[in-house]
Amino acid sequence: MRIRTVQSADEQVACVALADGRLARIDRVLTHGPSDLLSLLASERLGELATAIAVGVRDEDCVNADAPVSVPWTRPRKILGIGLNYGAHAGDLGEQAPRSSPASFxxxxxxxxxxxxxxxxxxxxxxxxxxxxxxxxxxxxCYQVDVDEAMSYVAGVVPVLDQTAEAVLLENPRYLTRVKNYPTFFAFGPDLITLDEALAHGPLEDLRVATVHNDVVHREDTVSGMTFSPAELLSFHSQVMPFYPGDILSTGTPGAVGISSGDVVRCELGDELASLTNPVQ
Structure with a gap:
């Protein structure tokens, strides 16, 4: 499934994007269903939702297919980012990719x-x-889980654009929290793509991740190029802290591109799985 938040009339509602182009409201498809995506995740009803969608959706339970797309949700309990998880990107910063344990913020x-x-x-x-x-x-x-079970705690994947004040970071690598936390420095969406939907396009390790700048691919790699796999990242950090429904673990980038006002940047996952585009001001 592909689940998104859209603006419908004067409210934001969570919808499933159906194969026929319709947008099915979750709060109408599910009995006593939540109206927002974060509450859906917290309720752990994705399986029930998939069953309801398979049964069939009435037109009166859908919103306008052209409804504007909003940010999927705005209040995760945590966003955890991973630094230098691809060797090539570490070289961009004159660093070596960590080998013993991942770097995070x-x-x-x-x-x-x-x-x-x-x-x-x-x-x-x-x-x-x-x-x-x-x-x-x-x-x-998800707390203190093994690598081989870690991905069973993942609801799905999203494209991410993570921003960094690189000039400040190069002054001192201990400034990592500072350089990552300016407003607008984390874009994600438009869809939460459930893990089964993502895997239907092929193994996760084969998934292409590309940083695109003004319609030119700046850097790309596959998930297999990560030093620490998604399952390893989640398992490792779950030994320290619990993860909760709606938390986002951003797994690192194959390459960062300098941006300035007037640019347009894009994250591409796979050739057709998902993309996220944001202008720069």
Whole structure:
């Protein structure tokens, strides 16, 4: 399934994008269903939703197919980012990819913007980069799990554009929290793509992740090029902290590109699985 949040009349509602182009409201397809995507994840009713969709959806349970797409949700309990998880990107910063354990950082929900919303480059901080990433969305509480079971806690994937104040970071690598937490420095969406839907396009390790700048592919790699796999990242960090439904684990970028006002950046997952596009101001 592909699940998104759209603006319908004067409210935002979570919908499933159906194969025939219709948008089915979750709160009408499910009995006592939630109206927002984060509550859907917290209720752990994705399986029930898939069954209801397979049975069939009435037209009166759908919204306008052209309804504007919004940010999927704005209040995850945590956004965890991974640094230098591809060797090539580590070289961009004059670093080596960590080998013994992954490097990570937390981002506040004030950094979130949705598809098509502007990424704002703050004045006076020097070079800012944008980085396409594969985001894992947690579907149920996940704490101290093994690598071989970690992906069973993942509800789905999202395209991510993660921003960095690179000039500030190069002053001191300990500034990681500072350089990652300006407003608009985390874009994701438009769809939560359930894990079964993503895997229907092929093994996750074969998934292409590309940073695209002004319609030119700047850097791309596959998930197999990560130093630490998605399952390893989730398992490792779950030993330290619990993950909750709606939390996002952004798994690192194959390459960061410098951005400035007037640019357009895009994250592409696969050739056709998903893309996220944001303008820069």
């Amino acid at each position: 937390l981002k506040g929900d004030h950094t979130i913007v949705g598809p098509g919303q502007p990424i704002i480059v703050p004045p006076g901080i020097g070079k800012v980069t944008s980085e396409a990433e594969l985001g894992l969305v947690i579907g149920r509480t």
